[in-house]
Amino acid sequence: MTVAAEPLAPVDPDAFRALLRRQAASVAVVTAAGVPPVGFTATSFTSVSLRPPLVSFCLDRASSSWPTVARAGHVAVHLLDADQRDVARTFATSGIDRFAAHPGWQAGPYGVPLLDGTLAWLLCRVTQRVLAGDHAVVLAEPVAGEPGDGSPLLYHMGRYAALHNASEEY
Template sequence: MAVTPLDADSFRTLLRRQAATVTVVTAPGSPPVGFTATSFTSVSLRPPLVSFCLDRGSSSWPTVERAGHVAVHLLGEEQHEVARTFATSGIDRFAAHRGWRWGPYGVPLLDSPVAWLVCRVTQRVAAGDHAIVLAEPVQGQHAGGGAPLIYHMGRYASLTSPPEEQAAA
């Protein structure tokens, strides 16, 4: 049996079946940048390390490539619009979303996420058309027991309202 490599569309269709938490990563700059990411994960407890991935062709990459610190915001189930705003290209995301303030190290902090982490970037690893960014959390806060926003099958959902089954595109 011959095995054929997956093309990008088939790969994307398969991975849509993996549920992921939705985060917004922000970085200081003039102007600051922010983007929606579902690739956030914890990497290590000793030392504490997290990672996220970013397309090196994205408008946010030049700022993240130079940033010493970033903030990762774990969005709550009611924050669909925040996720959409920071996923929209070609707009000033911070003008469109006014609920933010300057935080430690000049990193923009969004209002009302389930939790946020300010992280020191420790490494950037090229991986295909993306970069894996490794970062050490240096500060953080959580808002209590809020349910996370989930991304599954191309839709935002929550743990209390799973996404409806959709046909693969």
């Protein structure tokens, strides 16, 4: 592939979205204590550092969850199991009481909602919020967590997907 020598124009938002749809991403639900509590589906969760342990996720600053997350000292990140597409859809739906629609949760430390039956969860202390375009990148230090069993729920090409033969080594 040859790249032109002249400066290129930025990729427009529609083309950017079309390009990134091709990247498979794990699906997580991030929750924070508030009145009412907040939770949202995220495909931007990733590990950042081992020393110290740090993770990150991104959140649109226009979302209804942002004001609570912007003030939260702690959040929980729940990695969804392949059979939790309904949970992902619930926490991705705007304008509903997501916790009433998903009754499988309880308040954990610091009042942070913890969802039942996930592949894993991490309770995290928020360490930094970095404004980046129309989103914020939230950096957080895991302070507690619990693994579950199963395979991860993925998001690819606008659809939820699961790994097949996830236990095989390559």
